[in-house]
Amino acid sequence: MKDRILQTLTDLRSYALGKPCEISLFYHEEASALMRFANSAVSLNTDEHLIRLEITAFDGRRRASYEMITDLGKIDEMKAGVDTVAEMVTHAQAMAYDPTVPAFASPFSDESAYDPDLAAITNAEKLAIFNAAVDGVETGEILLSGIFSSGVNTLAQISTLTEHTQFFRTTDAQVTVVLAHGTEKWEVQAEQSAQRKSDLDPKALNEELAFLVERFTTEPSRQLALGSYDIVLGPAATAELVFFMNYIGFNGGLMKRGYSCMTEEKVGEQVLSPKFTLVDDPSRRETFPQRRDFMGLERGPFTFFDKGVFKGFAWSQDDADEFGAEPTGHTVGHKSLVLEGGCEDVGSLAALAAAPRDKDLLYIPFLHYMNIVNPTQGLVTGSTRFGALLLKADGSVVVPFNVRLTQSVLDLFGEKVAWLSKQTVAYNSSSSYGARNPTAVIVPQFVAVNDIAISHANASF
């Protein structure tokens, strides 16, 4: 299949060479499957096989693009797409800068994050994993929801500037298991990200769910008082905040457009906790990495924050072209962000709950519907969900109703950071809007932050 894809692109390139403009071709193929659970049943079982071809024409400072959902056998349809975009670009308005056309110095192929076993996973195997994950914890009142999303993602590129191609193929799976009480409305969650089939571990999911269900069915629940708490973020909550940093923190183009809490003056300054080191590391296969970007730049580890010191912005090619910056290899579908672990040896929720403490800790596994209140201040807001726990100083546990945090990411990752666990986990942060783009962030299992205000507390589940 790989040969057929690259030959098709090469044939299209030959056709595009006849146009009075430069043409780049971006091929995206996904074989996606999603088994969705609700009310303890499989509520939906889908699969889609889609091939998208994005054709971009460059004529000096003019640029236009055309995307089609097509099939490899439809070469005439693809050529018509080339005709369309070559015509479109003549009507586009010239920009104030020169957009760079992708050109690859050498052929590149990376299938290191492809696992044939995960690619071939069956409906029966997915169902078996879910059944094992909830064995003994699902009841007539505690109902299963969740997803098993899996797929094979294939990307390929060529342009009229060079005959070389780029090819990427990855496999991914995202498992989310939710147990929710049918009438009391509490809900707990366990998740896993997989790049290989062997990454899937239903026993670990089951243990986490069992621990949470035990707490939610035996410990008292209550509305929290407003005020400041020492909090511990779980992987999902930390990954969400890192995602927002990716958006309003170190994105060079958004910084130039006024949508960032970082400025160029802050490069080289200590802006976050000395415990905070964040790297884009495409060597981590758990992040479904792209080891070259879509402009052909080699990608190696790129540090954004080193012990809290801001090292620099990510520049995609187009932003770099527009704002006169050097591209940093970040013309990618997703980064491979790794928030390095710390020194605290806490590898599980059970271990966190059992650890001695002299103050109450509010464990926040998940932040729901987070949004940006003020990008310049890094101010975000979101509500807890899926199994928050108040771990009391005396060793007891209270189940709190959900609360809202409205905080700056600069505070949440700033000097209030108390500790990070040394154990890290890959958190799958993929969305399935549009073309498949498997994404995962590696984060510490736990991040503790002191003195964080709660601005709203629910009166019930």
Added chain:
Amino acid sequence: MLDQIKAQLDRIKAGGATYVDCRWIPYEESNELTMWNGNLKEAASSSQSGVGIRVLHKGAWGFSASSDLSSLSRVFDRAMDNARAASERVTFPIRLAEKDAVQASFTSPSKIDPFAVPLADKVAFLANVDGMLEQPGVFQRIGRLTFVKKQINFVDSEGSEVEKNITEVFGSIGVIGADAGGATHERSFVLGRRGDTRGWESIDAAYFADQAERIVRELNLVMKAEQCPVDDRSVILLPGIMYLQTHETIGHALELDRILGYELAYAGGSFVTLGDFGSLRYGSEKLTARADATLPNSPGSFGYDDDGVPAQDNVLIDKGILVGAITGRQMVEEANAKARRIIFPESSGANRATAFYRVPIERMTNINIDAGTDGTLDDIVAQTERGIILDGDRSWSIGSNREQFHFGCEIGWLVEDGEVKDVVKNATYKDDTLHFWNALSAVGDASTWEVKYVDNCGKGQPNQVMQLGHGVPVCRFDDVRIGE
């Protein structure tokens, strides 16, 4: 093609399926243009076509989709196989509410086909607006136009056959500026319903020029304004934020799949329970909300949903009492059975899919608030002692059961003793949903009622983006926390 599809429907049905349907989309074209600071950053077109097959077997859904119509039987077989696998874990066997078989068509109102308009004209329009936005105080200028044209052919094993031809036009402009402290602020305008059609004719240069002048002027006011105080006040929501309030805390909260727990793995649930229908005081007596898919000229009006059910105008909240929900065929059967009473006599016709490769789910149509009797905006302001007028959505965050929310707005005007006073920046408000709607103390008359379009409502797994509308008046709510 339709004959081939019908033959496959018959084959799968004969093979044991309870129900089968197919959406064949022979074409869906889009054209998106984005101009940012005078640079045409995006001049993009796209096209797609394909089929999406839904099979119900032993009480479980299977779905499959493909753009390759040369292997139609394989797509149907995969959908059946997926249903068979899903039927291994069934707790409440899916049943579909009764409906009449229909042979029908629908065409959205449009005079000038936007795809017949030369690209150069569209670019010239954006360039002209960009020039108007290039004013002192503005350092980022954004203009966007989106055009969509598609045909959806729905066929099911119950004898329904519907053809829909949909044209959509969306337009927006925005400006960003920085205040003296370097903090950025934004003001934007999103095109809503104007007139009876939404072809290229709705891209009205004079109207956009007026809006460009307004948002630049208001941005400059915000940049010089004081910080919004932390306070408890009456909030007066203009349609530019009232639509989102309605969307997030009535629309999503009343999607029946959410109420029944079908979105718990992702989007969340609802604080509403089946026992609440007919009795829950959702809001004050001034609140009447409806799901009106018959409203002329809106993305939330589509003739027939993707179950083949005709568009309807249903009351959701009647003088403050919860009476209805946003439903498709599957969910009403389950809800009635679980409630052990007939809450929903039939599907409300709100099951839609965003593309051929996505399965239909409950989606908002036009979730509207009826105009009231409290007069104009000026009338409402005159009767407000301490308040704030809010407009423009800047951020929105809602609890997982839609029970509470926090919204950020682009601009606020303080109201003191019935008069509009100073503009404030970074205006926010938050509340519990039921407290908020029960604090509804004034509803503007028809002169304040506008239909806002939404082109990016996200929901479901796999994720889907849907287009819809909200007809809303100016509304006032008392005792709301602002400024946090």
